[in-house]
Amino acid sequence: EKSGYDHYMLKEIHEQPSSLRQCLRGRIDELEGTVNLEELSDIDHDGPVQFVACGTSYHAAMFGAERLRAGCVSAQAFLASEYASDRVPVDGDTLVVGVTQSGETADTLRALREAARAGATTLAVTNTVASSAARECDHALYIRAGPEIGVAATKTFASQQLALAMLAFELGDDPTRAELEALRDVPGQVQTVLETTDAKAVAEAYVDADAYFSVGRGYHYPVALEGALKMKEITYRHAEGFAAGELKHGPLALVTENTPVFAIVTGDGETARKTIGNVKQIASRDAPIVVVTDGKSRVTRYADHVLEIPATDDLGGSVLANVQLQLVAYWIAHGLERSIDKPRHLAKSVTVE
Numbered sequence: 064e065k066s067g068y069d070h071y072m073l074k075e076i077h078e079q080p081s082s083l084r085q086c087l088r089g090r091i092d093e094l095e096g097t098v099n100l101e102e103l104s105d106i107d108h109d110g111p112v113q114f115v116a117c118g119t120s121y122h123a124a125m126f127g128a129e130r131l132r133a134g135c136v137s138a139q140a141f142l143a144s145e146y147a148s149d150r151v152p153v154d155g156d157t158l159v160v161g162v163t164q165s166g167e168t169a170d171t172l173r174a175l176r177e178a179a180r181a182g183a184t185t186l187a188v189t190n191t192v193a194s195s196a197a198r199e200c201d202h203a204l205y206i207r208a209g210p211e212i213g214v215a216a217t218k219t220f221a222s223q224q225l226a227l228a229m230l231a232f233e234l235g236d237d238p239t240r241a242e243l244e245a246l247r248d249v250p251g252q253v254q255t256v257l258e259t260t261d262a263k264a265v266a267e268a269y270v271d272a273d274a275y276f277s278v279g280r281g282y283h284y285p286v287a288l289e290g291a292l293k294m295k296e297i298t299y300r301h302a303e304g305f306a307a308g309e310l311k312h313g314p315l316a317l318v319t320e321n322t323p324v325f326a327i328v329t330g331d332g333e334t335a336r337k338t339i340g341n342v343k344q345i346a347s348r349d350a351p352i353v354v355v356t357d358g359k360s361r362v363t364r365y366a367d368h369v370l371e372i373p374a375t376d377d378l379g380g381s382v383l384a385n386v387q388l389q390l391v392a393y394w395i396a397h398g399l400e401r402s403i404d405k406p407r408h409l410a411k412s413v414t415v416e
């Protein structure tokens with residue numbers, strides 16, 4: 064039941080405030096200043112962490128690894144299809160985390176099984192209770208996003224982001240009050256984005272572009288990749304995400320006046336300053352610039368369009384920025400009359416390697 068929306072994808076994008084609330088429910092103790100993941104109360108791990116995942120879940124895994132490293136935990140994300148235990152240092156001290164919405168992705172299950180054979184402790188971060196990943200791993204952390212019908216993963220990505228942010232507090236440094244408040248505020252801020260977004264107008268402006276690029280740094284880098292993946296799978300148009308600093312090392316040659324570049328910039332610190340430098344390089348090649356920003360920096364002066372998000376920390380900002388990119392991809396695909404909920408050649412759950 065699409066509840067009046069044209070597509071499940073749009074419905075699921077709009078479900079994010081409530082699915083994110085479900086993800087956080089009972090897991091943040093503001094009085095104590097702690098995060099409590101009941102399912103993981105018996106996890107006692109202080110070794111390295113390896114993430115294995117595919118597609119959108121891999122982007123969430125990259126985000127999770129970045130967050131763990133910020134909490135002083137050694138962490139790396141691997142594409143599950145490329146993970147081989149004889150080529151990465153995995154042993155009894157390693158926690159291997161499979162990030163998988165369905166819990167049934169063959170590549171991810173294989174990587175988890177291989178890690179288990181090498182002696183690693185395994186954890187499934189999944190949306191699906193009693194899925195193969197949840198049953199086979201030593202531990203399971205549920206993202207509680209509710210069923211996702213659209214092939215394009217939307218609300219489950221956001222819930223993976225918040226679940227992995229909470230996992231970082233469980234395994235690494237304790238949260239600060241500001242970090243806890245930022246997490247708590249994300250669902251309401253996503254609601255604000257949904258109510259105020261200009262994504263449809265941006266989509267209309269660029270429906271005939273030659274290609275779409277997205278750039279970001281830190282937490283925004285996996286979101287740039289995810290924004291491009293969403294665009295590819297539902298519009299069938301060429302889209303690429305880049306680490307903002309990498310453009311000048313090659314991809315800048317692709318940029319023209321008919322390739323809009325989406326730049327994610329939050330805050331006004333060092334990360335923002337550097338990305339703004341990259342945005343200037345793009346602007347001087349005449350590419351249209353769409354900035355996704357909280358408006359704290361001066362990046363808007365280089366923008367042809369602004370997709371505004373509420374001000375929060377970089378981590379929360381990356382969840383909000385992703386919602387804007389989901390909507391742009393959706394409205395471009397809508398304009399092109401694509402089969403949005405069932406894109407050609409794709410399946411919701413990929414059970415072959």
Ligand code: M6R
Pocket residue numbers: 117118119120121162163164165166167168171214215216217296411412413
């Ligand atoms: O169920 P999983 O999270 O393991 O699925 C992995 C990918 O197949 C999946 O994230 C895919 O990339 C998305 N449906 C694309 O939107």
